[in-house]
Amino acid sequence: MQRRRGVTAKDIAARLGIAVSTVGRALSDDPRISAETTLKVQAVAAELGYVGNKAARMMRGAPSSILGLMVPDVRNSFYSAAAHALSGKMRAFGYQLVLSETGDDPQLELEQLKGLSAIQAVGLIIVPSVDPHADSVKLLESIPYVQLLRHHSSLDQQRFGIDDRMILDSATSHLTALGHHRIAYIGGPSELSTGTQRLQGYRDALERSGISEEDPDLVRLGPAGSHTHGVESLRSLLALAAPPTAIVTGSVQATHGLLDEILARGISVPEELSVVGFGDEPGFSWWGGGLTTMALPVDEMVSNCATRLLDMVAPGAAADPYEVVSPGRLQLRASTAPLDVSESNLRGTGSAVRRTT
Structure with missing residues (x-):
């Protein structure tokens, strides 16, 4: 079966009877294109199902809208919850969050960093591994980033964690x-x-x-x-x-x-x-x-972390040391009880311990 060709800028130009270059500029909100033409181009693009080529636009000098999130294990509920909340917050500001999993492996962490650098990610939230590779530390010097949850002394003092x-x-x-x-x-x-x-x-x-x-x-x-x-x-x-x-x-x-x-x-x-x-x-x-x-405090951490990173990727932003530590909360339920000190050893799976109620 022949694969269906995607809609291109040429298709939009043919529909409207204008130059392909005009379509490209209109889709990039170029001020040289009138508001009327821009609206027409956007309307036809939506009708035809046009999907822009971000990589091509970046090669032409357009800024990237990609932010990275690097975590050890997405199966950990803390990291999955953080990824969900961060994705929504970043999307509201026009950024796309790209998730990477490192497995706490310094070499894999380096490979993921290289990948994010290759797609020109403008910022990064990282849960660092136990001992980041020296090349990772050097690579991070070229991108605004903050540390989430963990803190490693070899990295910048931009950290959002819990107490x-x-x-x-x-x-x-x-x-x-x-x-x-x-x-x-x-x-x-x-x-x-x-x-x-x-x-x-x-x-x-x-x-x-x-x-x-x-x-x-x-x-x-x-x-x-x-x-x-x-x-x-x-x-x-x-x-x-x-x-x-x-x-x-x-x-x-x-x-x-x-x-x-x-x-x-x-x-x-x-x-x-x-x-x-x-x-x-x-x-x-x-x-x-x-x-x-x-x-x-996942929501509080994520909100603080996202706000700081968004400030850091803004043009002319400073990157002074910044740290926020959020408190946790003991949620009392039914899995703990007072100890009857007269009978205090659990042996095997028998009922050798009784606690007062």
Whole structure:
């Protein structure tokens, strides 16, 4: 079957009986073309289903309308929600958002950056990998960009994040207030700025509650955004001679893995184990009796981030250091309960723990 030829500027010109160059200028809002002719050209273009060639216009000197968003994993609900909100906000200002996934791989991150540079993206929002390639750092010097959620010291001080330390402090403090002392933490790598701050928040809450010595057996750090990490961490924690009575997580994907393994083992929450998750996806509100979790300020972060980037890509804009840290919020539901300290060990999948109500 012969492929149907797309509508061209020549087709529009033939319909109106004008020069192709006039059509091109009219579609580019060239002031040399009268308003009457411009309206006629636009009307015929819409009627025929004409789609402009952005690459060709850019070669003729027209500015790009492309903004990039680079995230580690689009399956992470935080990043997908951020992408959705950013796309709508940027579209309202005449920009098209192009999404790239890096898998937290510095080499892939570099390749994606080269691709965005090749299509002349005018700005970029990036969630940087653990250790960006030196060529990535150099390439970013030529494009306005801001860091989202994470911060890497080798990159410019343009960052929009959450108060990671406060979030985990709040989550852990909630559990210590319920009488829990053996509280496990499942989080991302300490090499990430987010991982370091979340771990510190967990430790701060334990110390403030009088638990002066952190039990290293209760801390499970692993790959960022890993479902498997949540599964395997719970398995190893349950194998301890003195398992935890409560668990707090530091990533959305680890929360998913933890919850899946809890269901697979038939563990009763919060009767046998109290749980505080990370992020607040729609499904978390009806998991079990509802998951107590840390709700993240996605809308606030995205709005601040988009506004800053739009300011940076404006002609003559300055790029002075700028940072906004938004607070999270503890969403209390039914997955946590006070500890009955007389019976405080979860062994296997039995009902060895009872908590007061």
